[in-house]
Amino acid sequence: GAVVSQHPSWVICKSGTSVKIECRSLDFQATTMFWYRQFPKQSLMLMATSNEGSKATYEQGVEKDKFLINHASLTLSTLTVTSAHPEDSSFYICSARDPGLDYEQYFGPGTRLTVT
Amino acid sequence: GQNIDQPTEMTATEGAIVQINCTYQTSGFNGLFWYQQHAGEAPTFLSYNVLDGLEEKGRFSSFLSRSKGYSYLLLKELQMKDSASYLCAVRDSDYKLSFGAGTTVTVRA
Numbered sequence: 001g002a003v004v005s006q007h008p009s010w011v012i013c014k015s016g017t018s019v020k021i022e023c024r025s026l027d028f029q030a031t032t033m034f035w036y037r038q039f040p041k042q043s044l045m046l047m048a049t050s051n052e053g054s055k056a057t058y059e060q061g062v063e064k065d066k067f068l069i070n071h072a073s074l075t076l077s078t079l080t081v082t083s084a085h086p087e088d089s090s091f092y093i094c095s096a097r098d099p100g101l102d103y104e105q106y107f108g109p110g111t112r113l114t115v116t
Numbered sequence: 117g118q119n120i121d122q123p124t125e126m127t128a129t130e131g132a133i134v135q136i137n138c139t140y141q142t143s144g145f146n147g148l149f150w151y152q153q154h155a156g157e158a159p160t161f162l163s164y165n166v167l168d169g170l171e172e173k174g175r176f177s178s179f180l181s182r183s184k185g186y187s188y189l190l191l192k193e194l195q196m197k198d199s200a201s202y203l204c205a206v207r208d209s210d211y212k213l214s215f216g217a218g219t220t221v222t223v224r225a
Binding site: 032034042043044045046049091093095097104105107108109110112 | 156157158159160161164203210211212213214215216217218
């Protein structure tokens with residue numbers, strides 16, 4: 001199956017700093033990527049939909065100025081958590097949709113963010 | 117939006133069968149997915165249903181009834197490695213997935 005990578009796999013940062021997370025589709029072109037957040041013992045919550053070459057679409061309650069998403073190419077989307085706070089500590093997972101397939105989104109391995 | 121319900125926890129014995137139910141209320145249904153997730157890892161795809169009926173894939177089967185807003189995932193011949201969280205997810209017409217809270221399955225020896 002297709003492969004989606006994320007970098008870094010984990011990061012610890014200080015409160016007030018910004019962190020960038022990369023999501024790459026390694027062997028297919030993803031016109032659409034999705035960003036999810038998962039708190040401990042909870043399910044995945046969609047944060048935003050990232051479309052190549054256009055602005056991201058954010059879900060209700062997600063601050064677009066805090067979670068900056070850039071989808072500059074067909075294989076790369078980035079999520080930047082700006083002015084991070086401890087409550088932003090979470091597991092961030094991206095997925096990429098292969099337009100050639102109807103049913104699968106391929107998930108990245110996730111990024112564990114800890115804000116101290 | 118989507119409203120997706122599944123049981124929180126289930127426990128079963130190695131070699132047994134477990135059925136995880138999922139009910140949903142949705143706008144713009146475009147497929148139902150089941151994923152397996154081990155702690156600290158990303159979800160892995162198990163099955164996909166868009167039409168009514170049963171889809172079988174090895175030890176895992178998934179069933180869908182669109183008119184009832186109901187699906188189940190059937191895990192047969194349970195193995196210890198099947199201990200994980202199982203997520204029911206509904207896709208809308210924009211290809212966005214909404215996830216249920218997940219069912220934690222514990223397999224005992």
